[in-house]
Amino acid sequence: MRIAIAGFSDETCTFCKDPTPIGRFEPYALRGQAILDDNRGIPTYINGYMKVLEAEGAEIVPIVYASKGGGGFSSWLTPDCFDKYSYEIRDGLKAAGKIDGVLLSLHGAMAAESAPKPEAEIVRRARQAVGDVPIMVTLDLHANEDHELAEAADAVFILKTYPHVDAEEIGMIAAECMVKTVKGQFKATMACRKPGIISASIYQASASHPMKDVFDRCREWEKEPGVYCVSVAPGYAYADVVDVGMSVFAVTDGDQQLAEKVAQDLSDFAWSLRESFAAPLPGTEESVRLAMELVTAGKGPVLLADGADRIGDSTHLLKELIKSGARNWAVPCIADPSACEELEKNHKAGDVVTVTAGGWYDQFSGTPAEVTGKVVYMGRPSYVLMGPMEKGRKVQDKFCCHLDLGENRHVVITQEARWVLDGSSFTAVGIDYKDLDIIALKDRVHHRAFWDTVTKVNIRTSVPGQGPADLRTLHYDNLPDDVFPIGKKWARA
């Protein structure tokens, strides 16, 4: 059995400014054996494919895996960029000789200038090379998909956890389906629905209502005979694409009617919960005030989650924390390349510096913040993630400067957005994260896998940004009118 694996994965924030050229992918693109080496032992989709295929004794044919590395977001993929990797998958498959099946690791929230539904187009291009062999796809739950992908692919499998800790498991489920299908023991049959709901990522945590209820219902259905896997992607609201929003995929063993019934049931169920995907959240001032009240009442430490900042330069929470007089806090990312250049050129650890940083990217970022503090750490930290997400993954950050502002207040000026998934990123720059009352992160949900074990309260804040909780602050060109709650049909004042 020869199974090809490939990937082309991006979560494209079209509310960011700059397009995404080949250059954003190419330094991180993996080809051939390097795909397997890079993923081995890390809980990724591809490691999941490998586990099953190797146990089966199948030959794995790795083609190409392209995803944007580094921090920060960019907008629409250029036509060149989309063509390069989607055709590289096709041509790699053509050159690979006889293939029995293809496993594709895609994201689902790609936005490409030249392909309105990029993932379906990637599958169609792969199909040009391999013809009528099974092509099965794994996706992040921030996927915006519809019937086009269901028609192009033989089966679609989507994460059920946010923070995403089941990528390897979903990879294994897909690979097991592939193996059984190639052996003729399974007939992948799929149905898809679009409930017509768009939601901000910050409402999509899998351990909380409403997504917990949705995933529980998927798992109930999966216990039924003939139902193989039921997926609900709440979607990615920050890509202004025609198929934005939630989608449902149900995979059964040869029973189309059952697949349709399950997909419809989940679609109806999600629709019944639609109001829960848009509950109001506290703004910047209110969030900081709430955090301070909780700390004073002995209910800390508190995590403030700014889910809106995609670039890392937003200063809203930092400025409010300074203004409020709070102590014992850290803001581990204010991205500002020019401030970093200045710091690296003119200063060293131990210096007391005044620096103006952040607030440079767009109208959502806030104004630049001026801070004075002692340089505790300056450099390019490398560290190993503590987990649960991507535990064991080596991280190499770009330039960072940790300033101690006194009264146990810390800010890290960074060359680019820094994804502080767990405590290792704090320790690496000399911040004792266990000694803080308030931690202000720029992330929506992923951080909770680790930080919920450190902090007692997680306050989801509604701050301005390219990925805000309040979707009414964004201008969509492609949003269908009937998508709840911000399509024209539903728009509220």
Ligand SMILES: [Zn+2]
């Ligand atoms: Zn995601």
